[in-house]
Amino acid sequence: MTHRRARFTAGLAGILLLTAGCTASPEPTPAGMTAQASTAAPTPTPDSRAELVAALQRSQDVSHRYAVRGDLPEKQKITGTGAFDPTARRFQSTIAVTGGKYPSAGSRIVIGTDSYVRPSDDKNWVHVDLKRVRRDDPFLRFDWGDPTGLKAFTSSITSAYRAGPHTYTGRFDPREDEAKSFLPVGAPSIVSLGMPLSPFTITTDDRGWVTSIKVELTPSEGPKLTLTTTMSGHGKPLKIKAPAKAGEAADFYYDK
Structure with missing residues (x-):
């Protein structure tokens, strides 16, 4: 069986363009501190960044x-779940984008x-x-x-x-790789152009595993966008299997 909707579903959330002015917002105030005490806020340190990157x-x-x-441009919302095993080379995700002109939803399983x-x-x-598949096929x-954008986010x-x-708080550069989307982590679908450094909050558990990543983006038009990714089950086996039946994509999807 061939299927012309393969390309649509593979994109899942699609790619949305996000732009903003160059005025950076102030460094976030740590939880529990008032705005008046912001001058006494801890200074970001190389050690803290190194610890966070390692985690x-x-x-x-x-x-x-x-x-x-979280929120997407054009008044859309995104929700999704997924699982990733880098050693066994298994991945699965289900993503839904609601609102706006082009809502979409779909699932993907990748094995090798x-x-x-x-x-x-x-x-x-x-x-x-x-x-x-061509390497430049978006x-x-x-x-x-x-596959989730976490590596690119870490570099940013x-x-x-x-x-x-x-809890770690700090700043990241949404423009780290303008040729590739990496936000939200877990469902990359936003390409940021002209965005200033933006705030994040990341939490870990007692074993040092990252359990949540929250970022905020402030476009020049429209409301602030908040995106949250939670992580769980670190190091535990995953049961990701290929579908029992699947049709083949048409040859034109592979045209160079």
Whole structure:
């Protein structure tokens, strides 16, 4: 079976452009401190950033589950869940975008070089051979090095400090890679142009695993966007299997 909707579903959330002016907002005040005491706020340190980066890298390098929710441009909302095992090379996600002019939803399973996609309103899965997909294909390609955008987000962190025993606060650069979307982590769908450094809050558990990532973006037009990703089940086995039945994507999807 061939299926013309494979490309739609592979993109899931699609790619949305986000722009903003160059006026940066002030460094966030740590929890529990008043605005009047902001001058006494802890200074971001290289050690804090290094600790946070290590925790993020460690959390990405093991199997885990995640959930994402938040705001998108054009009055859209995004929700989703997923699981990723970098060692076994298994990945799955279900994403829904609501509101706006182009709501969409779908699921994806990737095992090695085999990708399976399905729109939410279709019971049929479509198989895509990743070995045949162009590296620059924005919809069908799959990056095993950073499928959720967490690696790119980690690289974008410019400053960090501890706001509590299990909390880091700081700034990241949404423009770290303008050629690739990495937000929200878990469902990359926003490309930021001209955005200033933006605030984040990250929490960890007693074992040092990252459990939540919250970021805020302030576009020049429209309300502030808040995006939250939670992570769980670090290092635990995942049961991700290929669909029992799947049709084949049409040859034109692989045209160079």
